[in-house]
Amino acid sequence: MNTLGYAILSALDRKPCSGYQLVDYLEVLWPAKHSQIYPLLTKMEQKGLLVYKYVEQIGRPGKKVFSITDTGKETLDKWVVESPTDPIIRDEFLIKMYSVWLTDEDNAKKLVQDRISILEQKVTSREKKIVKMEKEQESKGLDNVSKDFGRYILYSRRNLLDKEEISWCNWVLNLVKKKTSETFDRPSFHLSEK
Amino acid sequence: MNTLGYAILSALDRKPCSGYQLVDYLEVLWPAKHSQIYPLLTKMEQKGLLVYKYVEQIGRPGKKVFSITDTGKETLDKWVVESPTDPIIRDEFLIKMYSVWLTDEDNAKKLVQDRISILEQKVTSREKKIVKMEKEQESKGLDNVSKDFGRYILYSRRNLLDKEEISWCNWVLNLVKKKTSETFDRPSFHLSEK
DNA sequence: AGCTGCATGTAACCTGTTACATGATTAT
DNA sequence: ATAATCATGTAACAGGTTACATGCAGCT
Numbered sequence: 001m002n003t004l005g006y007a008i009l010s011a012l013d014r015k016p017c018s019g020y021q022l023v024d025y026l027e028v029l030w031p032a033k034h035s036q037i038y039p040l041l042t043k044m045e046q047k048g049l050l051v052y053k054y055v056e057q058i059g060r061p062g063k064k065v066f067s068i069t070d071t072g073k074e075t076l077d078k079w080v081v082e083s084p085t086d087p088i089i090r091d092e093f094l095i096k097m098y099s100v101w102l103t104d105e106d107n108a109k110k111l112v113q114d115r116i117s118i119l120e121q122k123v124t125s126r127e128k129k130i131v132k133m134e135k136e137q138e139s140k141g142l143d144n145v146s147k148d149f150g151r152y153i154l155y156s157r158r159n160l161l162d163k164e165e166i167s168w169c170n171w172v173l174n175l176v177k178k179k180t181s182e183t184f185d186r187p188s189f190h191l192s193e194k
Numbered sequence: 195m196n197t198l199g200y201a202i203l204s205a206l207d208r209k210p211c212s213g214y215q216l217v218d219y220l221e222v223l224w225p226a227k228h229s230q231i232y233p234l235l236t237k238m239e240q241k242g243l244l245v246y247k248y249v250e251q252i253g254r255p256g257k258k259v260f261s262i263t264d265t266g267k268e269t270l271d272k273w274v275v276e277s278p279t280d281p282i283i284r285d286e287f288l289i290k291m292y293s294v295w296l297t298d299e300d301n302a303k304k305l306v307q308d309r310i311s312i313l314e315q316k317v318t319s320r321e322k323k324i325v326k327m328e329k330e331q332e333s334k335g336l337d338n339v340s341k342d343f344g345r346y347i348l349y350s351r352r353n354l355l356d357k358e359e360i361s362w363c364n365w366v367l368n369l370v371k372k373k374t375s376e377t378f379d380r381p382s383f384h385l386s387e388k
Numbered sequence: 389a390g391c392t393g394c395a396t397g398t399a400a401c402c403t404g405t406t407a408c409a410t411g412a413t414t415a416t
Numbered sequence: 417a418t419a420a421t422c423a424t425g426t427a428a429c430a431g432g433t434t435a436c437a438t439g440c441a442g443c444t
Contacts, residue, residue, distance in 0.1 A: 001288070001402095002402075002403070003284070003286055004403085004404090006286075006289055007289045007385075008294050009238070010289050010293040013293065016397090018422095018423075018424090019423080019424070019425095020421095020422065020423050020424075021422095021431075026443095028283055028290075029288055029289050029379070030289070031284070031406065032404075033404075033406085034404085034423090034425085034428095035404085035405075035407090035425080035426080036403080036404060038425080039425080039428090040424055042425095059414080059422095060412075060413065060414090060421080060422050060423075061411075061412060061413090061422060061423045061424080062404080062423080063422080063423060063424085064424080066421090076293060079290075079351070080293045080294050080298075081294075081299065081301055083308060084285075084286035084287040084289075084290050084305075084309075085286050087283065087284065087285035087286070087287065088282065088283070088284045089281065089282070089283050090197070090224055090225070090279075090281065090282040091278075091281035092197055092200075092278035092279050092284070092350055093278040094222070094223055094262040094282065094351075095197070095200055095204050095223050095224060096273075096274050096278055097344070097346045097347075097348070098204055098223055098272050098345075099207065099270060099274045100275075100349065101347070102343065102344065102346060104274075107274065107275055111278075114277060115278075118256060118427060119372060126289055135389060149296070150291070150292045150296065151292075153291075153295070153366060153369070154288060154292065156362075157288075157362050160358055160359075160361070160362050161355055161358055161359065164354055164355055164358040165351070165354075165355065165387050166262075167354070168350075168351050168354050168355075171423090173349060175347070189374045196431070197431095198431085198443075212395075212396090213395080213396070213397095214392095214394065214395050214396075217415080226432080227433065227434085228395090228396075228397085229398080229399095229432085229433075229434080229435090230432060230433085232396060232397060232398090233397080236397095240401050250419075251394090251395095253394095253440090253442080254395075254440075254441065254442095255394060255396080255439075255440065255441090255443060256392085257394080257395060257396085257397045258395090258396085291443080335396080351397080369444090
């Protein structure tokens with residue numbers, strides 16, 4: 001089984017979901033398109049890691065609601081204690097940054113400023129989600145607090161990191177300015193410069 | 195052309211490299227294995243984006259040193275001004291965290307502590323690289339300062355983010371402790387709690 | 389004698405994205 | 417009208433990893 005499979009297991013371990021719902025739900029854990037999720041759900045169901053029942057709805061199409069089985073839980077438990085592989089990060093922004101930031105000052109600025117606004121946007125929309133989670137929390141009992149708290153810590157992690165990247169962007173923006181004004185006389189390569 | 199191709203172009207735009215060297219060099223920009231890089235270099239050379247000359251060495255095997263062509267530079271310049279796609283992040287740690295952090299306290303702690311030590315390790319080794327870059331810088335003229343400074347800002351970015359993640363890990367570690375002692379009485383879902 | 393680093397390449401496989409396909413309901 | 421949301425699925429393709437394959441130099 002691949003990592004997406006385990007992501008699905010850990011999501012369903014909290015609450016049963018349809019494939020459609022999982023697309024949203026997995027966004028924080030391990031983003032995937034529906035075209036990848038649906039076939040995997042079928043495979044996992046055939047392996048006995050999941051079960052589903054078809055739930056008919058009024059005013060909208062019926063759905064397959066998947067739940068984790070005991071076998072599924074065991075599989076997840078075994079995997080969870082193995083040490084995780086290195087995170088995979090691929091970011092076009094870094095390449096573009098690397099390419100333009102000295103040779104093309106205007107585009108460098110634009111690139112960084114755009115990045116800042118995208119990050120700020122994400123931070124605010126994530127904060128909204130957190131507020132939403134709070135409200136839902138208040139209407140529920142204590143038992144459910146723990147279930148969604150995992151998402152909360154992941155959201156706050158992302159926000160922390162995004163905010164830190166915004167600081168970095170502003171630092172870079174300052175460097176670009178300095179570069180122009182001070183004729184760039186051998187910068188001291190020190191972290192403390194920040 | 196794919197993003198790896200552009201990453202190669204931007205790397206070679208700084209200085210000519212062999213495929214073998216590119217594996218290391220691209221690690222910060224867009225990590226790739228040699229099995230992906232070698233065939234791409236051949237394709238790009240055939241398209242006229244790159245040229246190479248075979249350089250024989252003493253005491254080690256000869257290598258193909260690739261350089262960017264004017265066509266290659268044009269291709270890169272066009273791509274660089276387009277707004278970058280969203281970064282791709284996939285991290286098993288997050289799934290494992292999500293799964294264990296409430297149900298299995300011991301493993302949750304271990305998971306986070308391991309993460310901290312890996313991050314700390316990376317931060318220190320990156321700082322060493324920066325020191326190395328400084329020393330190399332001092333022996334070179336002003337012209338080359340700019341060439342490696344791009345790497346410097348990317349390294350410092352990563353270090354900043356990794357350090358921030360370490361803080362987050364410590365915050366989570368505290369939450370786990372609290373959970374045990376305070377019977378977890380409905381935590382207030384506020385960011386300010388940090 | 390065996391491991392690490394330098395150096396290049398191919399083949400098989402897995403993972404993930406884009407596009408094709410369908411269809412009802414609700415909001416603008 | 418037409419776009420968006422809910423809902424599921426497949427097929428073709430692109431991107432990336434693992435494994436196979438070779439070979440020399442230098443170190444332990």
